[in-house]
Amino acid sequence: MKDGGGQSIIRFEEVSKAFGPKVVLRGMSLEVKRGETLAIMGPSGIGKSVTLRHAVGLVQPDSGRVIVDDHDLSTISREDLRELRKRMGYLFQEGALINWLSVGENVALPLRENTDLADEVIREKVEEKLALVQLRGTYDLMPPELSGGMRKRVGLARALVTDPEIVFYDEPNTGLDPEISMSINHLIRDLAERLQITSIVVTHLVSCILVVADRVVLVDQGRVFAEGTPDEFIRSQDERVVRFLAKPYD
Amino acid sequence: MAFLEILNGAFVAAGYRVDLLVQVVGKLGHLPRRRGLVADQFYVGGIKVLHVVLLVGFSIGMVVSLQTGLELSRIGQQDQIGTLVALSMAREMGPFITSTILAAAVGSALAAELGTMAVSEELAALEVLSIDRVSYLVLPRVVALAILCPMLTILCDTVGIIGGGFVARSQLGVGLALYYDTVIDSLQTPSKLFSLPKDVYAGLFKSFVFGIVIAIISCSAGILARGGALGVGNATRSAVRDSIILVIILNYFMTWYFYQQ
Numbered sequence: 033m034k035d036g037g038g039q040s041i042i043r044f045e046e047v048s049k050a051f052g053p054k055v056v057l058r059g060m061s062l063e064v065k066r067g068e069t070l071a072i073m074g075p076s077g078i079g080k081s082v083t084l085r086h087a088v089g090l091v092q093p094d095s096g097r098v099i100v101d102d103h104d105l106s107t108i109s110r111e112d113l114r115e116l117r118k119r120m121g122y123l124f125q126e127g128a129l130i131n132w133l134s135v136g137e138n139v140a141l142p143l144r145e146n147t148d149l150a151d152e153v154i155r156e157k158v159e160e161k162l163a164l165v166q167l168r169g170t171y172d173l174m175p176p177e178l179s180g181g182m183r184k185r186v187g188l189a190r191a192l193v194t195d196p197e198i199v200f201y202d203e204p205n206t207g208l209d210p211e212i213s214m215s216i217n218h219l220i221r222d223l224a225e226r227l228q229i230t231s232i233v234v235t236h237l238v239s240c241i242l243v244v245a246d247r248v249v250l251v252d253q254g255r256v257f258a259e260g261t262p263d264e265f266i267r268s269q270d271e272r273v274v275r276f277l278a279k280p281y282d
Numbered sequence: 283m284a285f286l287e288i289l290n291g292a293f294v295a296a297g298y299r300v301d302l303l304v305q306v307v308g309k310l311g312h313l314p315r316r317r318g319l320v321a322d323q324f325y326v327g328g329i330k331v332l333h334v335v336l337l338v339g340f341s342i343g344m345v346v347s348l349q350t351g352l353e354l355s356r357i358g359q360q361d362q363i364g365t366l367v368a369l370s371m372a373r374e375m376g377p378f379i380t381s382t383i384l385a386a387a388v389g390s391a392l393a394a395e396l397g398t399m400a401v402s403e404e405l406a407a408l409e410v411l412s413i414d415r416v417s418y419l420v421l422p423r424v425v426a427l428a429i430l431c432p433m434l435t436i437l438c439d440t441v442g443i444i445g446g447g448f449v450a451r452s453q454l455g456v457g458l459a460l461y462y463d464t465v466i467d468s469l470q471t472p473s474k475l476f477s478l479p480k481d482v483y484a485g486l487f488k489s490f491v492f493g494i495v496i497a498i499i500s501c502s503a504g505i506l507a508r509g510g511a512l513g514v515g516n517a518t519r520s521a522v523r524d525s526i527i528l529v530i531i532l533n534y535f536m537t538w539y540f541y542q543q
Contacts, residue, residue, distance in 0.1 A: 085406075090409060114412045114414075115412075117410055118412045120410065122407070124403050126403065128403040128406065128407035129404070129407075130399075130407075131404070141411060142411045142412070142413070145413045145418070146411075146412055146413070187407075190411075
């Protein structure tokens with residue numbers, strides 16, 4: 033595991049966000065180093081996914097700043113944000129596949145739209161990523177024919193097909209059986225180590241953070257209240273960490 | 283307070299629609315890349331509703347012919363029934379009926395489709411993938427409906443006139459040759475702008491505008507949908523309602539523009 037001592041690539045500075053009367057983030061600050069895998073843990077509905085959405089500019093903070101690779105996402109131009117996002121991958125909770133496109137077309141979509149690669153090269157890359165998530169032979173299936181876990185893995189293949197520098201995983205294990213879930217955890221770990229991908233993983237599974245994370249932050253009431261390596265985390269004597277880990281999530 | 287919120291919401295929605303239209307116009311250069319998606323929309327918005335347009339157009343032509351024919355026959359002018367049916371269909375009934383069918387059948391489907399994409403995070407996924415959703419989703423739908431609506435209007439006008447002729451002959455005793463002669467005579471008024479007769483191009487121009495209006499309103503309703511199935515239902519309802527209202531209002535102003543003395 034890395035020590036996380038490198039250069040910061042994602043930084044949240046006192047980010048606050050409310051949706052109507054519901055305050056989700058209250059001065060959230062965190063930092064992710066280049067090549068590091070940060071896991072964000074916390075109970076359901078406390079803004080873990082909203083944090084990820086801030087990091088890709090899908091949501092703007094009410095106050096505070098989100099800095100990604102020296103770009104302030106509140107002031108970045110639309111064109112620069114588009115270019116920045118081309119270096120990112122994002123796994124949505126439910127996969128977010130385009131329903132009228134086949135599995136292969138879904139995975140190929142960012143390559144078809146944003147590159148000039150030949151069809152054969154795109155097909156090759158798509159097949160490679162589908163194999164990576166253990167979905168060989170599914171190129172022509174349509175999303176309604178897939179189980180929830182398969183959709184998620186297609187979403188993961190799509191997130192990885194452009195070989196991004198930064199990948200955001202929103203609950204990568206939800207809906208997967210334990211075996212596939214563990215293989216996805218190892219895939220995330222392997223990608224991070226082999227390709228030096230920076231990752232943020234939102235999860236509530238301790239089994240996930242033990243495999244994938246270099247560092248863990250525990251979020252509650254809209255801010256980070258505990259931080260450390262996975263080992264430090266599970267050995268923590270902090271009452272709130274102990275209480276969180278005692279809940280039967282895993 | 284609630285009234286002000288509704289008013290504010292209406293202004294925001296109107297602003298979003300205008301902005302969407304401007305963006306679509308700005309991305310017309312992307313059309314060659316999107317020809318496949320436009321063709322898909324032709325199938326969804328054209329072929330799938332063709333039978334409805336033909337059936338309703340034929341029936342409306344019959345009704346117009348019967349209603350006006352009965353009145354004309356009282357004053358001995360039933361020979362002019364072809365003129366009335368042709369002008370009614372070309373100027374008003376064809377464009378209005380076609381756009382109403384498209385709003386109900388295609389606009390609702392567009393709003394539901396994009397609304398479902400919005401609530402299931404597919405639109406967010408497109409954004410994160412750096413795919414321009416206006417170019418990828420909205421442009422093909424607007425272009426397809428802008429072309430389809432006039433094409434379907436021509437068919438609606440034609441079958442309406444045929445339906446009117448059927449009634450003229452069977453119910454009013456007007457010969458088909460006379461009926462079609464009066465139809466053709468009535469559609470000869472030359473226009474200043476195009477080689478098409480004025481009544482035909484005015485109706486087709488209206489249809490072109492209606493097609494754009496339906497597509498923009500339906501797409502914006504879908505994109506702005508929030509809150510699961512309920513939100514998609516609301517988006518679909520507002521798409522059809524707002525499309526038909528705007529079609530009726532614009533119809534008046536365009537009729538006034540084309541036919542003012």
